Amino acid sequence: MTSFSPGFHGRGRRLAERLPPGQYPTESFPVLSAGPTPKVPTEGWAFTVTTEHGETRSWSWDDMMALPQQETVHDIHCVTRWSKFDTRWRGVALDAFLDGVETEAEHVVVTSYGGYTTNLPLADLRGGRAWVAHTYDGFPLSPEHGGPARLLVPHLYLWKSAKWVRGLRLTLQDEPGFWESVGYHAYGDPWREQRTWGD
Numbered sequence: 793m794t795s796f797s798p799g800f801h802g803r804g805r806r807l808a809e810r811l812p813p814g815q816y817p818t819e820s821f822p823v824l825s826a827g828p829t830p831k832v833p834t835e836g837w838a839f840t841v842t843t844e845h846g847e848t849r850s851w852s853w854d855d856m857m858a859l860p861q862q863e864t865v866h867d868i869h870c871v872t873r874w875s876k877f878d879t880r881w882r883g884v885a886l887d888a889f890l891d892g893v894e895t896e897a898e899h900v901v902v903t904s905y906g907g908y909t910t911n912l913p914l915a916d917l918r919g920g921r922a923w924v925a926h927t928y929d930g931f932p933l934s935p936e937h938g939g940p941a942r943l944l945v946p947h948l949y950l951w952k953s954a955k956w957v958r959g960l961r962l963t964l965q966d967e968p969g970f971w972e973s974v975g976y977h978a979y980g981d982p983w984r985e986q987r988t989w990g991d
């Protein structure tokens with residue numbers, strides 16, 4: 793059996809090993825938004841999962857806050873080449889919303905207040921790898937960064953982490969989202985440098 797030192801897989805890994813190809817580390821937290829920042833009050837906020845049959849389940853802000861909350865720390869990677877190490881979030885794992893949802897769908901279109909969309913495989917939202925995040929570094933997520941709540945899928949390029957997240961539409965076919973339809977990669981794995989269609 794191969795054994796690794798305790799830090800090898802975790803945060804103790806050397807920073808150079810944590811930087812995907814073609815990325816540079818930054819301390820700042822740039823804001824990248826394709827349009828204006830929508831005003832999304834928590835009153836009236838809802839997160840809705842819609843199946844391929846059109847069945848829906850919705851959570852109000854209070855419903856969402858009553859689900860199990862997780863504190864989670866991740867390196868994030870933007871396709872514009874900045875990476876930020878050890879970002880600290882609080883939110884609800886997508887598993888909590890997907891539990892008990894009956895579906896044959898293998899794809900998801902994530903929808904946002906303001907109209908942004910992005911697509912990814914449903915499997916990537918399961919297994920404790922994706923969150924609806926409402927707190928960043930101990931404070932309510934700021935509107936520019938997607939507050940009151942955004943999707944966080946740190947193992948994919950950050951354009952998949954839809955800000956002002958509104959819901960999931962489960963689909964039988966993979967449907968490109970906003971950036972994917974103009975040339976960004978359908979999957980977007982930073983470790984395989986899947987930036988654009990040809991990658």
Ligand SMILES: Nc1nc2c(c(=O)[nH]1)N[C@H]1C(S)=C(S)[C@@H](COP(=O)(O)O)O[C@H]1N2
Pocket residue numbers: 821822823824825826827870871904905906908936937938950951952953954955956
């Ligand atoms: N709703 C919405 N979500 C979005 C975007 C957007 O324009 N609208 N931009 C994406 C892109 S391209 C990136 S790199 C990240 C940037 O997140 P940040 O502004 O918090 O750094 O949000 C992603 N999520």
Ligand SMILES: [Mo]
Pocket residue numbers: 824870871872950951
């Ligand atoms: Mo981006």
